[in-house]
Amino acid sequence: MNARVNKNFTNVLFLSPWLILLMLFGLIPIFYSFYLSFSKYTLLNPHIEWVGLANYLAIFKNEAFLDALVHTFIFALGTIPFTTIIALGIALLINHKVPFKGLFRAGFFIPSVTSMVVIAIIFTYIYAPNGFLNHLLNGSGLAEGLNLKNVNWLMKTKTALGSIMAMNVWASFGYYAILYLTALQTVPEELYEAAKLDGSNSLQSFLFITLPHLKPMTLFIIVINTIRSFQVFPEIYLMTKGGPMGATTTVVWELYKEGFMHFRMGRASAIAYTLFLIIFVLALLQMQLFKTDEQLV
Amino acid sequence: MKGKYKIDLKTAVILFLLLVLVMATILPLYLMFATSLKTEGTIFSTLNEIIPRKITLQNYRDVFKSGPFPRYIFNSLFIAISVTVGNLIFCSLAGYVFARRNFHGKKILFLIVIGTMMIPSQVTIVPLFLIMKQLHWFNTYYALIVPGLAGPFGILLMTQYFKQIPRTLDESAFMDGASDFYVLTKILLPLAKPALVVLGVLTFLGSWNDFLFPLLLTDTVEMRTLPVGLALYKGLHGVDWVHLMAGSSLAAIPVIILFLFFQRHIISGLLKGAIKG
């Protein structure tokens, strides 16, 4: 009996720092903004008026929002697989016995270290008509072959979103590669040795020993990556502001516009909680799909 | 741990591959650094301008003199270190409970952890701003440090990593009469070094590069952080390239150093030895 009380006490004690911070700085703003999503509130005017589901209905009737939703899905689906696979590949490569491991690790991680402001500026240049990418294409002859001469990558509706996606993959994979690297450390050496004695080659070792051990981390990475991709914003704000012709709008960009340019904070909150619902459902689905014997929870 | 490296074909190929990939990865940032050394400024478009012809450190000198730059660095450092230490401690504590204990409502609490990451911060900044006003924390370090001391990412990471460590180790310690605190600090944390290092570096990074909150919550030049100071180089129409790049290079350096210093610990190898039998 005493032990049970003790255990409960420890639970609460250990969780309390997070719980207190959560309640004060997490839940209060969340409840307040959730309340706002059912209201009409222009930030410039303290008047708040209850409107029920009007905001939610309005956003789904809004073509701009629906376009943004589609773009966001494309963004997520188009970046998550690449980022994850490249991250895994790099982690495996670095984990191998090669010299200068540390420098490679640092090198791949460097994009994650740089602020998005700088990355956006540099890539704006790389994607310019007379920018670095076109110089590469021209120089290597690919431009002729693929009929891609001096493309203004961020100004064409067909290529703008893709360009930002590519930039995002470049900027993020190092982050996830480091995470994979930590997971690779939990695979016992002995398993590999035993497999070798049994006559397995590296591919088999990889498929049957490494991969299964990486399942929890893979789920973790995919969930985190999903949460982030669906909330993509700084790249859009810094590089295209939703253009050209609305080809790169995303849900959070629409949220920002509604809240801080049109001052409709109620609508903006409704967008936020709609997004929340979508991400939540997706995360649950992913956790179901990836059922491991060691659940995430 | 410099063992013998078998320089066989496989290793050579991997090495080559890594070199190419790393160079492609670093190239854009090399451009940032190279621009910061130029006397005048556009980013290079032609390949033969990749190596700047004339270099100068004047931009770095200018950046240091503009505004209390050392102060910005101090603020960013102080805040980032505080937030990092807080996360390392509080997320480990919470992670232990989520990884090792079962109780009513654990699933719900855990879903709340994940859930808080799914709400775009743009809608919570105004309410948060109002809270800061009530607390009279405007323009203080509290506002910039306290809210972020136990982030959901850290909790998820530590939980997930702890789960990978077999319970048998805990159990033998409990049988010897150990307390939870002992198990956490003397058994789990040492084995979780890779996760701690990663959490530390990523948390530091997030705090170091944070722009919106420091911008909103500081009112005087003395309280500004580095990203806010650097943003002043972006005018309404046009950017002061060379100075912005110099400032950004300066901002990137501490994190790179931090990473270089700690990255060996990500590959600690301690865990491998512990799982026998």
Add this chain to the structure above:
Amino acid sequence: MFGCSDTKPEANDMKVIRFWQFIASPEYLDPVIEQFEKDNPHIKVKMQQLTYDNGFEKIIAAIAAGTEPDLCEIGSTWLARFAYEGTVRRIDTLAAEMSDSLLMLDMVKYKNHYYGLPWMLGTRVLFYNKKLMAEVGLDSTRPPHTWKELKTFAQKIHRPDRGIYGFGLTAGEAYSPWQKFIPFLWQFNGSVADKLWRKCNLDKQEAVSALKFYASFKPVSIVDRQGQLDQLFSQGRLAFNISGSWNLSLIPRNNPGLQYGLALVPSLSGGEKKHISIAGGEVLVFMRNSRVFNEARRFTRFLLRLDHMLPIVERQKNIIPSVKRGIYHPYYEKNPKEKLFYRQLLQSRALPVYPYWIEIQEHFTRAIERVLLGNEEPGKALGEETRKIDKILNRTQ
């Protein structure tokens, strides 16, 4: 006889003005503030410089929380909305008092009342590259005077395969596409909406013709964001660029050897009075809830004197002071490029003032982009976007 203790001036006599601004570097603004504080020992000015990235959010969040400053600089596009919501104080008397000395008061006028004071203004002029002109045999001392001339000149120079462009059209961002087109609209005698903002006029014949004409420059132009066009111009790869005074500090930084000149924006027919361009700028507003309006007013009068604005103008070069007779100051004799901006400003029109302009400009820009990027028919694009704009106008009827 007034026998209270007289140890030192009472603390309550000290008034503090909180002043937020974007445009002036503290290096040049602080001396002005210090002088003011010296002349007015019971007033202290706490100035904060905001960043263009997200700085506006800071103002909004402060207003929402009730911690807004007393005096604030905002872009002229935002004034109407702030006035409409009652966030800023109506200052008809002050405006009347200063109407003799200040330019562009139209910019701060909403429904016949004044809600701010113009501070640092900007307009758009024609930048031309002398070298590119000379290379194709054009007289580099004679920049194009009419749009037809510009088109002809641009055509001679335009070699996109070599990365050299004749003219620049803007798309892909919020403000510059309509800002670049609107002079055409005005020169064609068109307008965005009627004077009372009841109906949008962008589907009318004048607007369609203007957009058709504007789009006809496409074969001799590059279409990109204004910032990219400015960079191209400073690199010497763009012959004609309609842009603002920030280039006066940008070009020397990027390419000090560039040989370029400035001219008034071309006109349709070439008369003296027809070089209509667009003017915008930074305006000073007094927040409604401020308790130090009298002091802020005093400070503003101080700020809006030419001799106090010139030190900032001189160092930064990217702004025009809002003072009417500033153009006659000796400073402008020595700086012909800046003087040209001033001349242009005197012929420019202020952007339209309407509370929901930010939403309207989205559709306005979209119509232009549909023509420039999507190759749609101007009539169709303008027609559809006008309908959407009319819906917005209905809100304030």
